Amino acid sequence: MLPPVDSTMRANTIELVCPAGSLPALKAAVGNGADSVYIGFRDGTNARNFPGLNFDDQEARAAVDYAHKAGKRVFLAINTYPRPRQWDEWCRAVDRAAALGVDALILADPGLMHYAATHHPELRLHLSVQGSATNHEAIAFYARQFAIRRVVLPRVLSLSQVQQVIDKTEVPVEVFGFGSLCIMVEGRCALSSYVTGKSPNAAGVCSPAEAVRWEESNNIRRTRLNGVLIDQFAPLEQAGYPTICKGRYEVNENVFYALEEPTSLNVLDILPELVRTGVAALKVEGRQRSPAYVAQVTRVLREALDSCLADPDNYLPKSHWMAELDKVAEGSCHTLGAYHRPWQ
Amino acid sequence: MKLSLGPLPYFWDRETVMDFYHRLVDTPVDIVYLGEVICAKRRALRPEDWLELADTLRAGGKEVVLSTLALIEAESELSALRRVCENGQFRVEANDMAAVNMLTGAAPFVAGPHINTYNAATLELLAECGAFRWVMPVEQGREVLEALQQGRPADMQTEVFVFGRLPLAFSARCFTARAHNLPKDQCEFRCGDYPDGMPLATREQQDFLTLNGIQVQSAGTCNLVRELPVLAELGVSVVRVSPQSRHMSAIIDVFARVVDGRLQPEVAAHALEAYTQGGPCDGYWHGGAGMSWRGQPEPRAYPASAGSGKADTGADR
Structure with missing residues (x-):
């Protein structure tokens, strides 16, 4: 089926947004074709708060300088929800990011968005996937209140639902293309804190290592x-x-992966369809992963995106792309996740 | 403090739902949240049926609030949401920012437990949008509540979830259908076979979670009855109990009597043991893992009230 003309028109460029948990990872992303790299500070202000990961101010400065010299953009995620005693520290993180000259802030908490929009009106704001905006009315809330410039969609929408959102919102949409798969609506999952006391929302971590x-x-x-x-x-x-x-449990006397298997999201099989929806950016998950992972995934996705954008009608994912991505995938296998209706 | 009954999380047949709510008229619950919050496919009751129930409950002296879906993915769901937001008769509980957006400047609303209110700035923003009440997300505990109560916007009411299985997560996937090897689009409404959700246990047979369609709940029941005096001291306006298929009137009765000061929390806690599904939990309140159970109130100077203290039936004294 041929896409409507306007969708094809919109598909001329798609930004490839890649993760970096360290300066070497950022260099790997830039060197392998990322258009933008997203990072976080080394503390609980972001949703990948793992030991030994992320950037202090000096490293973040180096990251921004390096990326900008290469003509690439840096986004900084402050995408956890500050509790009252954390409030000042989270606001300082916004100030620090503004001082660094990052190209966008990725935020989730409405209160913090209000702070950023009020104190740093020049800062470009993206709504994090942790903001749980799964429909155009929710996106409209953040657009109206804070003039967000992009929304990252939670990994719960089918391809046709992504299309519906894009048709009804002026805000450019970023979707996940590869990486570990959250199957719950991001920003609405308390499973980790139910068991350990620490959740992605409040502590920036799911299944903390110490537990x-x-x-x-x-x-x-x-x-x-x-x-x-x-x-x-x-x-x-x-x-x-x-x-x-991703655990195995007993339900009705059967033991199985009652929620989801250990697997990674991989959209290469549906890339032309995804491109035709008019998404503005494709995101790779994995700030907690190694520079080698970032290099590998960025390289493959760059090649696939270029191939797809050049000739979407004749695009076919190459088998070596899939093989390379499966090697670094959780569970060494992949799924289309919620994009593919039967998965749901 | 007032007592509320949260929205029904499970899929019951029409007659059971009607019967359940008609019986509520004679219970001491003050506020009733009505409507489907989990899955748009569940349509045992039509919108008119919910409104009819709302009328009945209001005529019986209850404050009625219409609750809305927590996960909204389709245009059809937005249309249904808009009709609820524009009902013109009853307040609405927003459980997604889509509802907040529709209600902003249009009608006062309740910011439900699935709106991530973690700090004063967010609460202030919601107040500006028209929220007259907020329900603390279940992941929060006493520390956050204390801080937010101090700088609470004028006239903002605070509601706390004090009894029931905890709503922990939502997904695009239907876990009940998955457990029956069915796709969501042909789910056969199997969730209707589980009036209190499907139990999920670990491979060591530890009760762990409850599968309720696209929602995951705790297996245990959150119980903060011992904390009611603290909640009252902190200026909490409403305490919420969550529907379950059995013992609902008895649970409401116990909580109402504690709220009124006619029953000691300790006695109530014993009475509630018989009505608690799975084990009890209170960990979030104490700032720890949600599944943990301390079972002791936070240290405070609470005057021992009169009464035998030995009753385990929750009987009036």
């Missing part, structure tokens, strides 16, 4: 989160990190 235990006895490996058995593995099974939504 994780790996056990082995009688050749069975078990993964626990704050004592709760998330999964157990036979000798030849690949054991995954104990994320609650």
Whole structure:
């Protein structure tokens, strides 16, 4: 089926937005074809608050300088929800980001958006995926209140629903193209805090490392989160990190992945369709991953996007792209997730 | 403090729902939240049916609020939401920013528990948009409540979830359908077979979660009955209990009597044990893991009230 002309017109450029948890990762993203790189400060102000990851002010300055010299943009995520005692620190993070001259701030908390819009009106604001905006009316709220310039859609919409959103909003839309798959509406998931006390919303972390235990006895490996058995593995099974939504549980006397298998999102199979919806940007998940991951994924997605944009009608994902991405994917396999209706 | 009954999270047949709410008229609950909040496919009651129930409950002296979907993905869902927001008779509980946007400047509303209100600036913004009440997200505890109560916008009412299974997550995927190897679009409404959701246990048979269509709830029941005196001291306006298929009138009765000071919280806690699904939990309130259970009130100077304290039936004294 041929797309409507205006969708094809809109598809001439799509920004590739890649993650960086360190300066080497940022260089890997820039060197392999990212248009923009997103980073976070080394604290709980962002949703990938892991030990040894992210940027202090000096590193962030170096990151912005490096990317700008290469003609690329840097976005900074301050996308957790500050509680009252954290409020001042989160506001200072916004001030620091403004001083660094980042190209956009990725925010989720409405109160913090208000602070940023009031104190730094020149700053470009993106609504984080943690902002849970899954429809054009919710997006309109943030556009009206804070003049957001982009929205990152939660990974819960089908392809046709993405199209509906884009048709009804003036705000450019960014969607996820590759990476670990949150199957819950981001910003609305308290599973991690239910078990550990720490959640992506409040602490910037899902399944915090200090709550994780790996056990082995009688050749069975078990993964626990704050004592709760998330999964157990036979000798030849690949054991995954104990994320609650990727565990095996008992429901109606069956043991299975009751929520989701350990798998990664990968949209290469539907790239032309996604491009025709008129998305402005394609995002790669994984600020917690290595520079090698960032390099590999960025390179493949750049090649795929270029190929698709040049000739969407004859685009076919190359098998070596898929193989390379599966190598770095969670569970070594991939899914279209909610984009593909039967997944739901 | 007033007592509210939150929206029904489960899918019951029409007759059961009608019966459930008609019985509420004679209970001491002050506020009733009505409507489907989980899945737009659940249509055992038509919008007119909900409005008819709302009329009945209002005639019975209850404040009625119409609750709205937490996850809105389709244009059809937005149209339905708009009709609720423009109903013109009853206040609306917004559970998504789409509803907040529709209600801003149009009608006073309740910012529901699925709106992420984590700080004073967000609460102030919601007040400016027209919120007259906010429901604290379940992940928050006493520390946040204390801080937000101090600088609360004028006339803003605060509501706290004090009893029921915790709403923990929403997904595009229907987990009930998945457990039956059915796609969501052909779900056969299997969630209707589980009046209190599908239990999910770990491989060590630990009760863990509850699957309710696209929602994941806790397996245990949040119970803050021992904290009601603290909540009252902090100026909380409304405490919310969440619907379950059994013992609802008894639960409402116990909470109403504690709110009125006619029943000691400790006695109430024992009475509620018989009505609690799964184990109890109160961890979020104490700033820890939501599933944990302290079962003790925060240290405070609470005067021991008169009464035997030995009753475990929750009987009036």
